[in-house]
Amino acid sequence: MKSLTHCLVLITLLLIALSLDAAHADERYVLQYDAPAIDQSLAEQPRRAKGLGYIQTALPLGNGRLGAMFSGGIDTEHLLINDITLWMNAKRGLGEVEQSGTRKVAPEDLETVLQAYRDGKYGTKPGSMESLATKHLASVEPLGNYAPFSDVWISTGHESDEVQNYRRSLDSRTGLGTVTYEIGRGRFRREYFCSHPHDVVVVRYTAENATLNLNVKTTTKHPISEVKTDDGQIVLTGQANMARDNVDFMQFVYIDGGDADLSPRPDGSVDISDADEVTIYLAGYCDYLPDYPTFKGRDYQSDCESAITNAVEIGFESLAQKHIDDVAALMDRCRLELDFEPSGLTTDKLVANDSSRELENLYFNYSRYLQISCSRDAPVPSNLQGLWNDSLRPPWNCDYHTDINVEMNYWMVDPANLSESFRPFVKWTKILAESGAHTARQTFGVRNGWSVGLNGNIFGYTAQNVHGRRSQQAAHWLCQNLYDHYAFTQDQVYLEEIYPIIKGAAEFFVEFLRPYHDGTLVVYPTWSPENSYLVKQHGKLNKQAYGASWDQQLLLNLFTDCIEASTILNRDDAFRQQLKDIIPKLCPQKIGKHGQLQEWPEDWDNPKDTHRHISHLIALHPGRDISPLTTKELHQAALVTMKHRGDQSTGWSTGWKTCFWARLHNGEKAHQIYRFLTAKRAYPNLFDFHPPFQIDGNFGGTAGVCEMLLQSHLRSINADATTIEEAAFVAYRKQETNPDHFVPVVPSESIAEAPYILHLLPALPPAWSDGHIEGLRARGGFEVDVTWQNGTLASAKIHSPRGGSFRLYANGTLSKTIDLRAGQTIAWPLP
Structure with a gap:
């Protein structure tokens, strides 16, 4: 007893x-x-x-x-147990060069590959860009x-x-x-x-x-x-x-x-x-260290x-x-409160009953929970399945895909006020920069900087994919995440830490860029992930290209960020000038014959193409260089592209489309896509339905909700301007000789001090007529609470933990520059 x-x-x-x-x-x-x-x-x-x-x-x-x-x-x-540092089927403990997985390429073999690109050797047959890239550039080492x-x-x-x-x-x-x-x-x-x-x-x-x-x-x-x-x-x-x-x-x-x-x-x-x-x-560890x-x-x-x-x-x-x-x-820290009456339904039934404000609210909060659960202070970031895997042979290796997936995993971290979760991404990218310096030299003959391909693991793998069809560079996209984290935190100690990584990526591309037919500078080998062109002529696997728009847009981002960072840190004047000299020479963005933003420098787009990747809109999101407020023609071209691609897709693509429509200021459409994500692209436990499970859709969709309610990617470079069109920095201008071409703009060094524009409720869905969110983060280091009623902004608070300046854009009105001291809060309507 x-x-x-x-x-x-x-x-x-x-x-x-x-x-x-x-x-x-x-x-x-x-x-x-x-x-x-x-x-x-x-x-x-x-x-x-x-x-x-x-x-x-x-x-x-x-x-x-x-x-x-x-x-x-x-x-x-x-109970399934996972340790995010436990990998298998790869190699470790090799020499400095060999551990990168890179392939040592003779200069003459590299030139053979490059000549195939210059000659437009499309398709997959012997002598094509793809076959030669596989033969000479692709790694033969296992990714694991x-x-x-x-x-x-x-x-x-x-x-x-x-x-x-x-x-x-x-x-x-x-x-x-x-x-x-x-x-x-x-x-x-x-x-x-x-x-x-x-x-x-x-x-x-x-x-x-x-x-x-x-x-x-x-x-x-x-x-x-x-x-x-x-x-x-x-x-x-x-x-x-x-x-x-x-x-x-x-x-x-x-x-x-x-x-x-x-x-x-x-x-x-x-x-x-x-x-x-x-x-x-229960405790569990393996012998892995990020050395x-x-x-x-x-x-x-x-x-x-x-x-x-x-x-x-x-x-x-x-x-x-x-x-x-x-x-x-x-x-x-961040709480979304949409107006709904709890249904009492179990979560699987909420999903089965199509979407609802209740499910949409739960999905947002749950995705934030997933973020802190799979990324805190581990030495490696969340992977394709975040942290959770029960298979010795998981889909796509459960690895790190750098053509969107690992980047998307971190889009919502700062806007949703979970900055600590970004740390593993930084640690991993440091390893890539160290390893990728060997790939840059051994494979591409580039003396300075670092390179990384499509797939990554936790052992410093930076080599080109084993299939030449998937040859790409990715350092510019990874660095976009790195610098955007600084934009949100304004932490100069962190900026000192990442600056060598960003500079190294820029140094690589300075040497890697090559002239296109018209003399402008482009990236190649490359592809536009993971899309095909000229399918009737060369088949659906015809993917390798040159000067894909996503590469060119990311390069402008990278060079601009590097210019800004070096200005803030007061170093590398000569390199900063070198970047300024290169920017006008980059291949322009182009509007094609269908009115679309071209995916490649040639007008190859097919309006019936509904491919899940829409990489050529990176300048819209997660970039900052296409906006309905500042680049009208590029905005219209992006709308055409979105219409071509359609609404339904895989989970992560649906999450990205939510972000796109929010950046296009179409709240109704953004909400339609988010509804589809939460009901039709969610498993009963709300894991993202790719299929199979990939966690990036969870994070991409939540990033899209943040974008509906607050945007802060535009910068004011004209303090006296009263409209955004006059105030904001614009990264592309129309080419005088060809009005369908938009050439990159060299940023002034004053961009380093330009305040961010905080746009309240840029894409509020009509279905969310009443609601409140607190603790959103904005670039410039601000925290923002917003309340709306009857579909209209009712009140807002902007808090500055460390002090800073911004301009507020609300209800179509742009404020003057507002300066806040550390710890100070200001309310809207402004006094």
């Missing part, structure tokens, strides 16, 4: 848990379900819906490095793939048909997962979280009017593993197979069953008998033991409260 003291402690813990639920629950943040996730790894499972499985229905937890998903299974709980870590199985012996009042939920404001159900008079509760402060996954089972009889087992999909048990401890050690130098890892599970009996089994699992409460602590070229050296075993010892000593209640405080502090 249990002691009275033990019973009182249990009742107290249950009351605390219930009070935490009551204090922190908010329907705008909570995903909820009335059934467990689908788990195809179990012998007995619910009938599987088409395209649905564990990844699409389980609920995610994460601290930026360590991740978990929980199924809420009644008989068997399945992101790997799952382990699985934890917790068996209860409960029968599904005996269960009543089942509820599975995840509160994205607190990062707490819960499962509750009843069997007869017994009430059962589970709680789950992944702690960033203490770097552990924690699960607690409790029972009221019943006891718990559990079995805990841990496995891994990796072939080399060992499991040892000792009382309530399960230690799994393993290796992820690499093409060179396997990655070692360890997982430590500690089970606290109170007064219950714990018995190890021969299979390495542990039985827990006659318990009222069971707490499971080029070894990428090795973490004392993963010591880290596992220390994390578990510390967590057990602190205990569940304190760990949980510190976790809640940590997550809520980040989530509460």
Whole structure:
């Protein structure tokens, strides 16, 4: 018979848990379900819906490095564990040059490839641009793939048909997962979280009017593993197979069953008998360190033991409260509140019922939760699936695609007030710049700067893709993310840190650029991701090109950012002038025969082309150089392009289209696309439906919501102007000799001091007639709260944490320059 003291402690813990639920629950943040996730790894499972499985229905937890998903299974709980630094099938520990994966190319072979581009050798046959790029430039080294870590199985012996009042939920404001159900008079509760402060996954089972009889087992999909048990401890050690130098890892599970009996089994699992409460602590690490070229050296075993010892000593209640405080502090910075009446529907039914303001609000908040869960202070950024992967052969390697995906993962970080999440992107790009210097020299014969291709891993892979059809450069796009983060934070210590990376990217292109037929400078080899042209003549795989518009637009961004950064830091005058001299020589942007913005320097666009990539609108978003307010002709051409491409597409493309329409100031259209994303491109757990799962759509869609409500990418270079057309810096001007060509403009060094223009409600959807958002971030380092009623701006507050100047554009009126001191706030309507 249990002691009275033990019973009182249990009742107290249950009351605390219930009070935490009551204090922190908010329907705008909570995903909820009335059934467990689908788990195809179990012998007995619910009938599987088409395209649905564990990844699409389980609920995610994460601290930026360590991740978990929980199924809420009644008989068997399945926890998927991930470590974002665990990869396989690649190489590490090679020499400085070899580790980059680059291919050493003889100058004459490079010239053969370049001549094929100059001669327009289209298609895929021998002698074509593609075939020669494959033969001479493409890497032969393995990229590898992101790997799952382990699985934890917790068996209860409960029968599904005996269960009543089942509820599975995840509160994205607190990062707490819960499962509750009843069997007869017994009430059962589970709680789950992944702690960033203490770097552990924690699960607690409790029972009221019943006891718990559990079995805990841990496995891994990796072939080399060992499991040892000792009382309530399960230690799994393993290796992820690499093409060179396997990655070692360890997982430590500690089970606290109170007064219950714990018995190890021969299979390495542990039985827990006659318990009222069971707490499971889990830590896991591998030997990866971001040290080029070894990428090795973490004392993963010591880290596992220390994390578990510390967590057990602190205990569940304190760990949980510190976790809640940590997550809520980040989530509460930015709160979207659309006007809706809660439906009471489970999240899967919200998705199935098409979209609604309730789902749209939840999706926004949940995407912010996913961001902090898969990117905090780990040494590598979120990948194609963020942090969560259950396969040894994941789609697209679950790697880093630099032709939009890894960049899109970070579009919403600053606007949605989660700047800390950007740090892993910086760390990873530093490695790429170090490694990419070898690729620049060995493959392209470029002496200065760095280069990176289409695919990346965590081991410094910067080589060209193994298929010449996918030859590209990407440093300019990665650097756009880097510098935009400075625009939001105004952190000059950070600017000092990234300036060498940005300068190195610019240095590479200074040498890499080559004359086009008309003498202007273009990038090649290249493509316009991942589109084809002249399909009737050369087939649908005809993709390699020269001077693709996305490259040229990003180059102007890169050179302008480098000019601004060097001006702020007061260095590299000669290089700054060199960039200014090159900018007017870049190939112009062109409006084609259909009125569209051309995707290539030749007018190859097909108006029936609905390709998911719309890379030639990068200057619209995430760039800043096409705007309805400043570049009327380019704006109209972008509208034509958007009409050609259509509305429906994959998840990430739908997220990008939301951003495009917001930048085009069409709130109704932006909302239409966002509705499609949240209802037709969302799995039951709201993971983005590519298909299969890719997380970039979640982040791209949330970035689009931010763009609907606040834009801050335009700069005022004329303080006396009273209209945006007169005030704003314009990066393209119409060519005098050809009115359909728009040539790049050299920025004045005064751009470094030009205040940003904060545009309130630039694309407010008519369907969102009433609402409020607080904590949006604007470039220039400002925080903005906005309230609207009946589709009209009602009030706003602009707060300056560090001081700065801006101009406000609201209801069609441009304010004078407003100067705020550090900590000062100003309200709209302005006095």
